[in-house]
Structure formats: C-alpha cells, structure tokens
Amino acid sequence: MLTKDLLSYSLKSTRIIPHFIDVDAPPLLQFAEQLLAIFDADSGKTREAIETEAELYLQGQADLKFAKGLYKILLDHANFTLAEDNAGPRRSAILTAAAAQLKGTAPQTLQQYRDAVAAQSQQVIDTPLYPDLPAFEQLTRIKSFTPRQLLQRYNMAQVQALLLSTQSLTLTTNDMSAANLRRIFKCLKFFRLLAEIKQSKDKTTVVIDGPLSLLEGSRKYGLQIASFFPIICLLEQWQISAKVQPKRAVKTLKLDESAQLISHYRHMSAYVPEEVKLFAKHFADTVEDWHFVAESPFLKRPKGRLIFPDFTLQHRSGVIVYLEIFHRWHRGPLTQRLEELEKMKEPLILAIDRFLLKGDWQDSIDSLDNNRHFLFSEYPTVSRLKKTLDGYLARESDQSVGF
CATH class of the missing domain: 3.30.70 (Alpha-Beta Plaits)
Structure with a gap:
C-alpha cells in the first residue's frame, strides 16, 4: 500500500477527497508500460539496477508523487533474492589479503596489486564484494499487470492507504x-x-x-x-x-x-485462514459426536439485524449449535452480543478472547451461562469447545424432559 507521503488528496471542510488518475490517459499508460518493462523478471536485474533505471523515468513525470506511488506498487509486488547468500567468508578473505599486501611491499601497479590479492585470498575479486546487500538482490518474480491494471491498482491503493x-x-x-x-x-x-x-x-x-x-x-x-x-x-x-x-x-x-x-x-x-483450517481438522480428528456443517445460516435479529456465526456444529442426535468467535479487537460487537445472548432463542455459543476481560464488563461475562460461552487465548481450543458443546447439549436434554 502507499505511504502517507505518496497520498494525493484534497480537503474540503470535513471531507477528504482522493485524487484519482484517468486510467485511460495515453501519457499515463505509456509511463506504466515503461515501468513494467523495467521490471522484467527474466532479466535478472539487481534492485540497484532497477532503481537507477526507474529514476530516469520518474524524474521525467510532471507529477512526481504519482510516479513514485506507481513505482512503489510494483516494488511491493516484486520478489527479490540474494545473488549470494554466504558472501561473508569470501569478503573476509579478500579484505584480509588486501590489508596484508598493503602492509608488505606494495605492488608497482593496480593490476599487480589485484593479482596479488586474488592469489593470496584464492578468491575471484572481479565480482561485487558485498553481494549480500539489498542493492544486489536480483529480481526473480513480479506480479503480472497490464499498464491499465497497474493504473487501476494505483487508484485502489490511494483509498486503501487512507483506510x-x-x-x-x-x-x-x-x-x-x-x-x-x-x-x-x-x-x-x-x-x-x-x-x-x-x-x-x-x-x-x-x-x-x-x-x-x-x-x-x-x-x-x-x-x-x-x-x-x-x-x-x-x-x-x-x-x-x-x-x-x-x-x-x-x-x-x-x-x-x-x-x-x-x-x-x-x-x-x-479462501479460509490457515488457523481455521487447522482448527476444523483437529476438531474432526478428535471429536466423534460433533461435526462442522459446511454453511452457516444468517440469524435474524430485531430491526433487520443479522448475525453470521463463524461455525455451525451438529451433534449426531441432530442438535445444531452455532459458534461466534470474538477476538481482542471485537470489543464493540461483543458488548451488544452480551446484552442479548440470554434472550436469544437461537443455540448460539460465544468464544471470547481473555484479552477482553480487561474491560469493564467482567461481571457481565461472569454472569453468563457456562454452557453458552468459553474463554480462549489467541484462538479457541478444541477441548474447550467440546466441553461447552457437551454442557449445552446436556442442559437442553434436561430442559426437554422437564428437569
């Protein structure tokens, strides 16, 4: 995404208005094409070479902020790798040999000096001495863009940076x-x-x-x-x-x-987050009488509000329970859910990050039915979920027979 110094916008009273570019403007399309040509993944160019070449085109643009923004988007989508990972020993040998030659009888010419260093260090000295610096990283892959797509991404990046x-x-x-x-x-x-x-x-x-x-x-x-x-x-x-x-x-x-x-x-x-995949797999591997249902329904609330649970679980008896997870940044939504949970007829269980206990609602959480919620750190555990599900199932069974 773009950094603050590359944002282009105007302020009007309480409003902020991003400056979008015309993605069909011929001069901008030509500039985008020039930048894309510099990022040729098959060329093996170093980061330094790309920066040097791009600078010539950047300085030729009337809107330098736009030019630098477009260039940053390409850099963000480029993969670089070191030309030589283990350059330290080779560099140390060359520098040690160079110092030794200077302390001894100095060679008569520069070429003689270079030959002497190469012979003593037993290293090739015609290649860069610091190939492990960022400047010598080599371009290996770049996301494929057309010039118009690159300009479209720039407009999107303007909004994302503000957000x-x-x-x-x-x-x-x-x-x-x-x-x-x-x-x-x-x-x-x-x-x-x-x-x-x-x-x-x-x-x-x-x-x-x-x-x-x-x-x-x-x-x-x-x-x-x-x-x-x-x-x-x-x-x-x-x-x-x-x-x-x-x-x-x-x-x-x-x-x-x-x-x-x-x-x-x-x-x-x-797309599914990796921790969700692992959690679902671990649950399936260790719990026999409950399983995840593929699609979770919308739970309708008063005034047209909707709740979409994170998971729907079904017991082998046919009982269905919904799970909603509240992470540490979900303080606002959790406040509302705590207020309405006990009144909800839907079989909803809350998983609550312990970080949220730092708030002023400790009493609200303590008063919740233990069969309707459980606490976790970082991410819910299968054992805590199963214990809560079983407790909820037992409570529902007791109520159905009149206990």
Missing part, C-alpha cells in the same frame, strides 16, 4: 443478494472483521467497527479494513463512509461506485 487510519467503515448498498451477502460475510471472517448488518426492503447496511483504543491494535485493524475494501468494489452499487486520519485531523471519506474503482480480488469466498 489504514480508520477504525470503522459503513457500507450501504441495494445490491445485496443472498449470494453477495454470504460472500461479504465470508470475506469479513477471512479478514478477521466483525460487522453489524441491517437489512430493510430497499437497502443493506454493513457497519464494521474496530477497537475502541489505540492500545488494542487499531493500526492492524485498519490494515484489515483496507485489505477488505476491494471486496466492496465487486458490488455493482455501493456507498461507503469512513472516518480517516491521514494527519492530525479526522476527516470523512465518502465514496461510491461512481469512483470506478476496480477490485483486484477474485473468488475470495474460497
């Missing part, structure tokens, strides 16, 4: 079919975001709330929101509003589909 400083984002759309809603929810989970979703007859509102304190990982949460944003741009109709703070003052960022931002994400619904 790094946000703690909340509100999305409004009337393009929320059941399929789109499920994709949005899956992507929210993938990026470890929790959101409140409200549906009415003509629109859907998604409010993503972040931490209430900078001490609780706001910067990281802003990165997650920024990473999620391109998913929104897959919708045909959308509007967002977010409070951002590129400098000292907080400003409102408002955008909609008229910005013509093109998402670079595809098939995000197929």
Whole structure:
C-alpha cells in the first residue's frame, strides 16, 4: 500500500477527497508500460539496477508523487533474492589479503596489486564484494499487470492507504443478494472483521467497527479494513463512509461506485485462514459426536439485524449449535452480543478472547451461562469447545424432559 507521503488528496471542510488518475490517459499508460518493462523478471536485474533505471523515468513525470506511488506498487509486488547468500567468508578473505599486501611491499601497479590479492585470498575479486546487500538482490518474480491494471491498482491503493487510519467503515448498498451477502460475510471472517448488518426492503447496511483504543491494535485493524475494501468494489452499487486520519485531523471519506474503482480480488469466498483450517481438522480428528456443517445460516435479529456465526456444529442426535468467535479487537460487537445472548432463542455459543476481560464488563461475562460461552487465548481450543458443546447439549436434554 502507499505511504502517507505518496497520498494525493484534497480537503474540503470535513471531507477528504482522493485524487484519482484517468486510467485511460495515453501519457499515463505509456509511463506504466515503461515501468513494467523495467521490471522484467527474466532479466535478472539487481534492485540497484532497477532503481537507477526507474529514476530516469520518474524524474521525467510532471507529477512526481504519482510516479513514485506507481513505482512503489510494483516494488511491493516484486520478489527479490540474494545473488549470494554466504558472501561473508569470501569478503573476509579478500579484505584480509588486501590489508596484508598493503602492509608488505606494495605492488608497482593496480593490476599487480589485484593479482596479488586474488592469489593470496584464492578468491575471484572481479565480482561485487558485498553481494549480500539489498542493492544486489536480483529480481526473480513480479506480479503480472497490464499498464491499465497497474493504473487501476494505483487508484485502489490511494483509498486503501487512507483506510489504514480508520477504525470503522459503513457500507450501504441495494445490491445485496443472498449470494453477495454470504460472500461479504465470508470475506469479513477471512479478514478477521466483525460487522453489524441491517437489512430493510430497499437497502443493506454493513457497519464494521474496530477497537475502541489505540492500545488494542487499531493500526492492524485498519490494515484489515483496507485489505477488505476491494471486496466492496465487486458490488455493482455501493456507498461507503469512513472516518480517516491521514494527519492530525479526522476527516470523512465518502465514496461510491461512481469512483470506478476496480477490485483486484477474485473468488475470495474460497479462501479460509490457515488457523481455521487447522482448527476444523483437529476438531474432526478428535471429536466423534460433533461435526462442522459446511454453511452457516444468517440469524435474524430485531430491526433487520443479522448475525453470521463463524461455525455451525451438529451433534449426531441432530442438535445444531452455532459458534461466534470474538477476538481482542471485537470489543464493540461483543458488548451488544452480551446484552442479548440470554434472550436469544437461537443455540448460539460465544468464544471470547481473555484479552477482553480487561474491560469493564467482567461481571457481565461472569454472569453468563457456562454452557453458552468459553474463554480462549489467541484462538479457541478444541477441548474447550467440546466441553461447552457437551454442557449445552446436556442442559437442553434436561430442559426437554422437564428437569
């Protein structure tokens, strides 16, 4: 993503307005093509060579901030590797031999001196002495872009960089079919975001709330929101509003589909975080009487609100239980869920990060039914989940027979 010094925007009262480029402008397309030609993965160019060559094109641009931003995007998508990993011993041998030659009888010519150093060190001295420095890293791979796609990515990066400083984002759309809603929810989970979703007859509102304190990982949460944003741009109709703070003052960022931002994400619904895969596999390997259900339904709440559980589990008897996980940055959503859990008829269990016990609601959590929640550190454990599920099942069985 772009750094603050590469952002281009204007301020208007309480609003912040990103400066987007015309992705069809011939001069910009030509410049993008020139930069792409420099990043030729088959050339074996060093980082230093790429920087030197690119600088000639960067200085020729009227908008240097834009030029540097486009160049940074390419650098972020490039892979470099060291030309020589174990250069230390070779360098030490050459420098030791060079010092010894200077202390002795000095050779008459530079070439004689070089030959003497090479002979004493038994090393080739015609190659760089410091090939393990970043400047000598070699380009091995670069993400494939067309010039127009690179310019599109620049516009997207402008918004994402602004969203790094946000703690909340509100999305409004009337393009929320059941399929789109499920994709949005899956992507929210993938990026470890929790959101409140409200549906009415003509629109859907998604409010993503972040931490209430900078001490609780706001910067990281802003990165997650920024990473999620391109998913929104897959919708045909959308509007967002977010409070951002590129400098000292907080400003409102408002955008909609008229910005013509093109998402670079595809098939995000197929992605699952690695820890989720491991958790599900461990559960399946160790628990016999419960199993995960492939799709979790939406749980409807008053005033059109929706809850999308992280997991749906089914007992071999047919009993279904939903699991919702609250990580340390989910303080806001957890507050609401604690207020309504005991009144909910749906079989919902909460997994709560112990970090959140630092809040002022210790009594609220202590008063919860132990069969409706459990605590964890970093990520829920299979043993704690199974114990809570079994407790919930036993309680439901007792109630069904009138105990």
